[in-house]
Amino acid sequence: xxxxxxxxxxxxxxxxxxxxxxxxxxxxxxxxxxxxxxxxxxxxxxxxxxxxxxxxxxxxxxxxxxxxxxxxxxxxxxxxxxxxxxxxxxxxxxxxxxxxxxxxxxxxxxxxxxxxxxxxxxxxxxxxxxxxxxxxxxxxxxxxxxxxxxxxxxxxxxxxxxxxxxxxxxxxxxxxxxxxxxxxxxxxxxxxxxxxxxxxxxxxxxxxxxxxxxxxxxxxxxxxxxxxxxxxxxxxxxxxxxxxxxxxxxxxxxxxxxxxxxxxxxxxxxxxxxxxxxxxxxxxxxxxxxxxxxxxxxxxxxxxxxxxxxxxxxxxxxxxxxxxxxxxxxxxxxxxxxxxxxxxxxxxxxxxxxxxxxxxxxxxxxxxxxxxx
Numbered sequence: 001x002x003x004x005x006x007x008x009x010x011x012x013x014x015x016x017x018x019x020x021x022x023x024x025x026x027x028x029x030x031x032x033x034x035x036x037x038x039x040x041x042x043x044x045x046x047x048x049x050x051x052x053x054x055x056x057x058x059x060x061x062x063x064x065x066x067x068x069x070x071x072x073x074x075x076x077x078x079x080x081x082x083x084x085x086x087x088x089x090x091x092x093x094x095x096x097x098x099x100x101x102x103x104x105x106x107x108x109x110x111x112x113x114x115x116x117x118x119x120x121x122x123x124x125x126x127x128x129x130x131x132x133x134x135x136x137x138x139x140x141x142x143x144x145x146x147x148x149x150x151x152x153x154x155x156x157x158x159x160x161x162x163x164x165x166x167x168x169x170x171x172x173x174x175x176x177x178x179x180x181x182x183x184x185x186x187x188x189x190x191x192x193x194x195x196x197x198x199x200x201x202x203x204x205x206x207x208x209x210x211x212x213x214x215x216x217x218x219x220x221x222x223x224x225x226x227x228x229x230x231x232x233x234x235x236x237x238x239x240x241x242x243x244x245x246x247x248x249x250x251x252x253x254x255x256x257x258x259x260x261x262x263x264x265x266x267x268x269x270x271x272x273x274x275x276x277x278x279x280x281x282x283x284x285x286x287x288x289x290x291x292x293x294x295x296x297x298x299x300x301x302x303x304x305x306x307x308x309x310x311x312x313x314x315x316x317x318x319x320x321x322x323x324x325x326x327x328x329x330x331x332x333x334x335x336x337x338x339x340x341x342x343x344x345x346x347x348x349x350x351x352x353x354x355x356x357x358x359x360x361x362x363x364x365x366x367x368x369x370x371x372x373x
Contacts, residue, residue, distance in 0.1 A: 006120040008111070010094070010157040012209070013126055014201040015193065017170055017179035020124040020163045021045070021092055025054040028090055028122060032058065037087040041114075042076045042107070044092045048178060058090070066099045073099045076110050081119070088120045095129035095149040108153050125149060127205040131284050132245045140200040143192055150284035151249060154208070162209040167198035211250065225253035229314040230301055231278055232259065233271035236316060238281055243349050244314040245285040253312070255287035258304055260297040302338035313339070314347045 011020040021044070032038045040060040045051045061081050063074035075098050081089055091114075096107040104110055111121050128137040131148045138144045154160060165173075173179050174193055229244035231237045241257060248255040257278065261267075267275065275291075282289040294300045305313060315335070336346055 004118065006115040006118050007159070008115055008120075008157040009122045009159040009161065010154060011122070011124045011161045011163050012154070012205060013124075013163045014205040015126055015128070015170060015198060016046075017173050018163050018165050020126075022051050022054055023161070023163050024090060024092075024122050024124055025051065025058070028058060028088065029054070031088060039081065039084060039086040039089055041081055041089045041091045042093065042096075043090065046179075047181060050178070059086075061089075064102075066101050068099045068101065075099055075102055076107060078103065078110050078113050081114060082117055086119065088122065089114055091121055091123040094123040094125040094153070095147045097147050106149075108149055125154075127201055127208060130154065130208070131281070132242045132249065133204060135239045135242055136204070137201070140204075141192055141197045150286075151245065152284070152286045155249075160209055162205060164202070164205070167195050167202060170198060171195065225251040225311045226256070226309055227251065227253045227312040227314065228256040228258055228301075228305060228308065228310040230258050230260070230316075232316070233261075233267060233274050235274070237274060238277055240314065240316045240349055241278060241281050241285070241287075245281075245287065247312065247314065247347070248285075248287070251312070255282075255285060256304075256308060256310070257282050257287050257289045258301065259289075259291050260300045261291060261293050262295050262297075263293040264295065298335050298338050301335060302342075305339060305344055306342060310342075310344060312345050312347065314349060316349055 011024050013020045025043075028038045038058060040055065040058050042063065043051075043055055043060065045055070061077060061084055064077035064080070065072055065074055067073075076091060091107065091111055094108050094111065098105055098107060098110070104113070108123075111123060114121055127133065128141075128143075128145045129147060129149045130151055132151050134145060134148055170179075171189065171193060174185055174188055177185070179185075180188055225248075227244055227248040229241055231241060244257070245255055247253075259275065259278070279289050281287075290304070292300050292304070301313070304310070313335075339346070
C-alpha cells in the first residue's frame with residue numbers, strides 16, 4: 001500500500017435491505033481475524049440489530065461533528081483516519097451528501113482522498129444512486145434520487161460485489177422489520193418497494209455488474225468507438241447526456257459533449273444554469289465538454305465528428321407535435337447528409353422536454369434509439 005493508491009472494493013445492491021453492509025462487515029471480520037488492521041469510518045445500521053451485532057469488535061474512528069442550522073451532525077473524519085492509518089477502512093453509503101461546511105461535498109470524494117493516501121476502502125451503494133441511471137430509475141419507480149454517484153467511481157473500483165436477493169425475500173425482510181421501522185413498512189411497500197420496482201432495479205444491478213465483467217475481459221478488436229452527444233440549453237439535455245454516457249459505457253468509448261451556441265443569442269438565466277449542470281455532469285462522467293459559437297449547428301457537428309473520429313452521434317428528439325417531429329426528422333436527415341462518407345451511427349433519443357420522466361427505460365441493446373447508419 002505504501003507504494004501506491006489503496007484498493008477500493010464496492011458492495012452494490014438493488015435497494016436498501018439486501019445486505020450490503022452486513023456482507024461488508026462479514027468480510028471485514030474475516031480479515032481482522034487474519035491480522036488485517038480494520039476500522040469503521042462510517043456505519044449506518046438504521047436500527048438493524050443483526051447489522052449492529054456484525055460490527056461488534058471492530059474499531060470505529062469517531063466521526064467529525066459539525067453544526068448545521070443549529071443541529072449537530074456527524075460525518076466521516078478523513079483527517080482522523082489518515083492520522084490513524086489503518087490498512088482497511090469501511091465506509092457505508094458512498095453516495096451520501098456531506099453536511100454543508102464539510103471539506104468535500106460528497107462522501108465518495110472523501111473516499112477518493114483515503115484511496116489516494118494508500119488506504120484500502122470497502123464501501124456500499126445502491127444501484128439507483130448511479131448518475132447515469134437517474135432518469136431511468138425515476139421512470140421505473142417514480143422516485144427521483146437526489147444523492148447520486150458518478151459512474152466512474154464504480155468503474156474505477158478494483159472489485160465490485162453484487163449483493164443480491166429476490167424481490168420477494170426483500171419484501172419479507174421489510175415486513176419483518178429488518179429494513180425499516182414498523183411505522184415505515186406499509187408506505188415503503190406501497191411505493192419504492194413494490195415488486196415491479198424491485199424487479200426492475202434488480203435487473204439494472206445485475207446488468208451493471210455483468211457489463212463490468214465483460215469490460216474486464218480482453219479488448220475487442222477493430223475500430224475504437226467514440227461517442228458524441230449534441231446538447232442544447234433546453235430542458236432535457238441532462239437526460240440526453242446521461243443516455244449518451246450509458247451508450248459510451250457499454251462501448252467502452254470516450255464521450256464528447258458538444259453544444260453549438262448561436263453567437264447572436266444571449267443565454268437566459270435558466271439556460272445558463274442548464275449549461276452549468278451539463279458541464280458538471282460531464283465532469284462526473286469523465287466526458288469532455290466542448291462549446292463552439294457558430295450559426296451553423298449542423299455544419300459544426302459534422303466538422304467536429306470528422307476531426308475527432310466520432311463513430312456514434314447522439315441527438316435529442318422531442319415528442320410534442322407531428323409538425324415538430326417532422327421537422328426534427330428533416331434536421332436529422334440533413335445531418336446525415338452532412339456526415340455522408342463518415343462511418344457514423346446517428347442515434348435519435350426521444351425526450352419530452354416538458355416531463356422529467358418522459359424517456360422510456362433504456363436497454364443496452366438499443367432501447368428506444370432510432371439508429372441511422
